[in-house]
Amino acid sequence: xxxxxxxxxxxxxxSTMNVELTLVEDLNKLVGRMKAIDGALMKSVQKTITALxxxxxIQIDLSNxxxxxxxxxxxxxxxxxxxxxxxxxxxxxxxxxxxNPNDIKGTKEIVSLTANIEDTINSLNKNEAxxxxxxxx
Numbered sequence: 525x526x527x528x529x530x531x532x533x534x535x536x537x538x539s540t541m542n543v544e545l546t547l548v549e550d551l552n553k554l555v556g557r558m559k560a561i562d563g564a565l566m567k568s569v570q571k572t573i574t575a576l577x578x579x580x581x582i583q584i585d586l587s588n589x590x591x592x593x594x595x596x597x598x599x600x601x602x603x604x605x606x607x608x609x610x611x612x613x614x615x616x617x618x619x620x621x622x623x624n625p626n627d628i629k630g631t632k633e634i635v636s637l638t639a640n641i642e643d644t645i646n647s648l649n650k651n652e653a654x655x656x657x658x659x660x661x
Contacts, residue, residue, distance in 0.1 A: 583659065590655050593648050600641050607638050 611634060615625040625631050655661075 586655065587659055590652075590659065597645050597648055600645060604638055604641060607634050611635065611638075 611625075611631065614628060614631060618625045618628055
């Protein structure tokens, strides 16, 4: 009977050691996985933070560029109105004098500049909705 008790005690001790060894193995596996995740997570979070910082800078540049473009567009629209008014007057007066309006210095240039500026304004207008969405304006 004493041998039976010793066998039972021995079995319990072996079972306990086996459980303890299994727990230690599980713990070591978990440590290995967590080390790998720690490194991967650190890299991905740093990449995210860097991208966020870059996006923030781009958003500031977009906002500043957009606000400047809007102010410039307003100024340009005023100049375009004045240019159209002057071209119309010059055209009428030069025709009355029998002069080709294109022969007057500056008329071709102002017409060309007006067309270029109008094209640029059209580009801004086409992209304005997307800019406003990005900036949440």
